[in-house]
Amino acid sequence: MKDISRRKFLKFGALTAATVSIPPVLKAVVQNNEEKIFFEDAPAKCVIEIWMWGGPSHLDTFDPKPNISRDFNGGLKAIKTNVPEIELSETLPSLAKIADKYSIIRSMTHGINGHETATYVMQTGREPGNGLVYPAIGAVIGMLRGYDYGYNKNIAPYVILTKTKGRFSETGFLSSRYRPFVTGGNPSAAQFDVEGIVSRYVTEQQQLDRKELLNRFNSMNSTKKKNNERSKNYDKTTVEAYSLMLGDVKNTFDLSKESKEMRKKYGMTQFGQSCLVARRLAEKGVKYITINVPGWDTHKRHFEIMKRKLVEFDQGLAALISDLSDKNMLDSTLVWCSGEFGRTPKILWNEPWNGGRGHFGNCFSALVAGGGFKGGCVVGASDSTGENVAKRPVYPEDFLGSIYELAGINPEGIMPNPLGKKLKIMPSMTRSSGRLTEIYCQK
Amino acid sequence: MMGESMKKLVVTVSFIILCGIIGMTSHAQKYSVFEKTSPQKINKIDDFIIANLTKKNIQRANLCSDAVFIRRLYIDVIGTMPTAKEVKEFLADKRTNKRALLINKVLQRSEFADYWSLKWCDILRVKSEFPINLWPNAVQAYHKYIHESLSKNIPYNKFSRELLLANGSNFKVPQSNFYRAVQSKTPEGIARAVSLTFMGIRYEKQSSDFQKNLATAFSQVKYKGTDEWKEEIVYQDYNLVDDFYLKTVDGQKILVKKGVDPRVVFTDWLVAKDNKLFNRNIVNRIWYWLMNRGLIHEADNLPVDTNNTLHQDLLDYLEQELVNNSYNLKHIYRIILNSATYQQSSVARTKHKDAEKYFAYYISQRLDAEVLIDMIDYLGGTGQRYSSVIPEPFTYIPVKNRTITLADASIGSSFLENFGRPSRDMGYLSERKNFFNDIQRLYLINSTKIQNSIFKIIKKHKYILKSSYKIKGFDARIKYITKELFILILSRYPSTDELELVVGYCKQNGAGKNFYRSINDIVWTILNSEEFLMKH
Structure with a gap:
């Protein structure tokens, strides 16, 4: 790994002196290292992103406001956690039992209320509209921790469970080589049909027969091949696909390898079982795993939907964090959880919303656990109604910059890109009060 | 030990067998199933291509077989595979001009507008969401307008003029969406799109003079909302600028009086018959679309200099054909499709490193994502359920609609994403990724x-x-x-x-x-x- 990163430094013309191992916590001291891409010995070997697509209400989850009007809290109460100073919404009882294992940021802000733009900003840390479309953090980590830099597993370094976000192109201006592997299927179904890897109808023998037949058929027409660069990767990618199908990747997605108790602990829901698959992928060495959890865009019937969804969410996420902790994987696995924004603290009781909440980018919450983040902390605060950041605003670039840093990637490093431009991984933090160093574990 | 005579016998027998095999295969393989005859010369395009190849001493590929031709033609021109019946009839057809007849027939098919709307929506960046944010209603209106223009085969100069001079509501004047389908609604943001779309020139790579001069043509473009959800009016604000001189890329200075829309002055210059920047771009794009590589490569990253390129004579010829035929794009399609250069086999007969650059064979390419899924659906009698619940209004596409008719690049589909459908973020041709993974x-x-x-x-x-x-x-x-x-x-x-x-x-x-x-x-x-x- 060391050799590879060294070679890459040279390749991007960034190696000025010896690549000294710089633990992230010391980063602030070291100046003028903007072009260095990697930090060695970074704590987070794997990142698990839980994306609450649509924007979950912060008041009804991580930032409860039990003592104000029902017009804001909808009558939801707060509950104590196992950390004295932290309270959560009563909707999250399982997470309340393990608050020492994660930290909460209650001062996330970007002020954008459109799904697509807010998603882009939260995924890239970039303001829109400068003529470039940046890649999402998953694609960047998938690239910088992927095949170009020593990753050698069959399974892609960046895996999405089970569908893409849609909304925008995750790889941005990067080559499509850095596209995530998207599983499709449903891990809580009787059979988890992982797109192309686990097929319902074809036996392994038949697959091998077909492979042989295809080889012979293609070779009959070999005269027309190989004269064109564009057709060459047909062969290469076919070989790769077979190594994925016929190798042990299949087993990684096979939840029957887990005990019944373990599966039940995560909850027999799509979200719960996705969390379990995510843990199995983390064990395999996958670098970035996203679980896209749709359905938080609760303009109408807000409380009814939240009550249903949060049961699954609370159980799955709490099981994931505890399980990682039990397996001694939490220190090396960074879990983060957020939506593109929060929801309007003031409830819209009138028609047609009948108790809904709108989009709210001015102030919302996020959760981080493991991978070099301390547990049991709260960063920042919202005001009494949750409508404004009261202290320590955290912008998307601070938030993502921290994840990059703990994953061993210098947010100020230059991102390799096909545009031939000198683009930093994260923009300069002109408006912020810095990355989340206050909740980095000290070495 | 084998005796000397025995050895001789073995050698002789092997030799005879070998000859037999060679004899058989050489007869059978003189032309593969993909080839028909030796290289041909059909029209003027071939003269230019052959002249260059001869100069470089590169051998041309054979003429493709009829079966290859019909499949290629259908896929290239209408994004649709031929039916079994169409193939059988064409293969059985004994007329010597059957290829030319088929080209005329296919150019008249209704799918022509379906397929080319798709390609035009790629370069015009038609999508609801980030980073273009046209929103669903406007996407549908704009796509419909583009489709109609192609169905009616509106002359290209007229089509361009309509887009460039559009004012009004994004719902009622669909072409006004040209000014909305940009990442930044500023004179510079618009100039970037205009430069790329109509000249194939990357604005951001040009001198600051080029940038400044082009942007002034759009300095009065303004936008305002209405009470209607996501309706937006594009209009000219004549109070912004006094009299000024518009400087064109080729160095002309044209006075724009206060109260005059500078876009009119610019557009008159742009679509003038002798403007090679305008003509070169479109003929080169069509060449790229049909031949999978531009005469100038990359096809939307052209130099400002309109002379001294590798295929200069051929470009000049195609540009002249465009102007002489009243900007009828189908005429350009027709002459390219009729050329032996287009009808070459993809089986190369050369290993020359520049063979592709000189079009010594047909450059094969993976099918477009939309075309591939349509083919699979056609074969199985199936269809896709495309929908988008965000942004409002929700979009549900009928299952019977083909994927090549999909207007909105924001409608999610893991198949299309995995097979390299363009993001339509920038409008670059390279956003469509036709290679395997x-x-x-x-x-x-x-x-x-x-x-x-x-x-x-x-x-x-x-x-x-x-x-x-x-x-x-x-x-x-x-x-x-x-x-x-x-x-x-x-x-x-x-x-x-x-x-x-x-x-x-x-x-x-x-x-x-x-x-x-x-x-x-x-x-x-x-x-x-x-x-x-x-x-x-």
Whole structure:
């Protein structure tokens, strides 16, 4: 790994002196290292992103406001956690039992209320509209921790469970080589049909027969091949696909390898079982795993939907964090959880919303656990109604910059890109009060 | 030890056998199933191409076979594969001008507008969401307008003028969306789009003078909302600028009086008959679309200098043809499609490193994502359920609609994303990624979806299996089925080697239930072959 990163430094013309191992916590001291891409010995070997697509209400989850009007809290109460100073919404009882294992940021802000733009900003840390479309953090980590830099597993370094976000192109201006592997299927179904890897109808023998037949058929027409660069990767990618199908990747997605108790602990829901698959992928060495959890865009019937969804969410996420902790994987696995924004603290009781909440980018919450983040902390605060950041605003670039840093990637490093431009991984933090160093574990 | 005479005998016998094989194969392989005759010269385009190739001493490919031609033509011109009936009729047609006749026929098909709307929406960046944010209603209106313009074959200079001079509501004046389909609604943001779309020039790579001068033409473009959800009016604010001189890329200075829309002055200059920047861009784009590489490469990253390129004479000729034929784009399609250069085989007869640059063979390329999924749907009689619940209003596309008619690049589909549908973020041709990756191969080799498609294909064409029962003998029956499947899916008849391969495979699996499995495997093999997945 060391050799590879060294070679890459040279390749991007960034190696000025010896690549000294710089633990992230010391980063602030070291100046003028903007072009260095990697930090060695970074704590987070794997990142698990839980994306609450649509924007979950912060008041009804991580930032409860039990003592104000029902017009804001909808009558939801707060509950104590196992950390004295932290309270959560009563909707999250399982997470309340393990608050020492994660930290909460209650001062996330970007002020954008459109799904697509807010998603882009939260995924890239970039303001829109400068003529470039940046890649999402998953694609960047998938690239910088992927095949170009020593990753050698069959399974892609960046895996999405089970569908893409849609909304925008995750790889941005990067080559499509850095596209995530998207599983499709449903891990809580009787059979988890992982797109192309686990097929319902074809036996392994038949697959091998077909492979042989295809080889012979293609070779009959070999005269027309190989004269064109564009057709060459047909062969290469076919070989790769077979190594994925016929190798042990299949087993990684096979939840029957887990005990019944373990599966039940995560909850027999799509979200719960996705969390379990995510843990199995983390064990395999996958670098970035996203679980896209749709359905938080609760303009109408807000409380009814939240009550249903949060049961699954609370159980799955709490099981994931505890399980990682039990397996001694939490220190090396960074879990983060957020939506593109929060929801309007003031409830819209009138028609047609009948108790809904709108989009709210001015102030919302996020959760981080493991991978070099301390547990049991709260960063920042919202005001009494949750409508404004009261202290320590955290912008998307601070938030993502921290994840990059703990994953061993210098947010100020230059991102390799096909545009031939000198683009930093994260923009300069002109408006912020810095990355989340206050909740980095000290070495 | 072998005696000397014995050795001689062995050598002689081997020699005879070898000659036999060579004799057979050389006869059979003089032209592969993909080739018809030696290289030809059909029209003026070929003169230019041949002159360059001769100069470089590069050997041209043979003329492609009729089967290759019909498939290529259909896919290139209407994004649609030919039916088995169309292929059989064309192959049986004895007329010497049958290719030219077919070209005329295909150019008149209604799918022409469907397919080219798709390509135009790529470069005009038609999508609801980030980073273009046209929103669904406007996307539908804009797509409909583009489709109508192509259906009516509106002259290209008129089409360009309509886009550039549009004012009004994004719903009622759909072409006004040209000014909305930009990442930044500023004079510079618009100039960037105009430069790329109509001149194939990357604004951001040009001098600051170029940038400044072009942007002034759009300095009065303004936007305002209305009470209608997501309606937006594009208008001119004449109070912004006093009299000024508009400087064009080729150095002209034109006075723009206060109260005059500078876009009119700019557009008059742009679409003038002698403006090579305008003419060169579109003929080169069409060449790129049909030949998979521009005469100038990359086809939307052109130099400001309109002279001194590799294929200068040919470009000049095509530009002249465009102007002389009243900007009728189909005329340009027609002359390119009729050329022997277009009708070359993709089987190269040279290893010269510049062969592609000089068009010494047809450059094959993986099918467009939309075209591929349409082909699979057509074969199986299936369709896709495209929908988007965000942003409002929700969009649901009828299952019967083909994927090439999909207006909105924001409508999610893992198939389309994995197979490289363009993001339409910038409008670059390179955003469409027609190459393979392992995720695509996994989908085609082993997904439940492809297996379902295979079931559907066999079910829809069960008449092939049924009618094969009339044929006596296992081998003959397999051969009949194979021929029909090849014509259906690959648009050609199988070679004798291929027939033998399939017969051998079916024999090895046996009859009864296993026979059905063999048919399944054969369909799978064809769908997974490089030949099927490429336009070649």
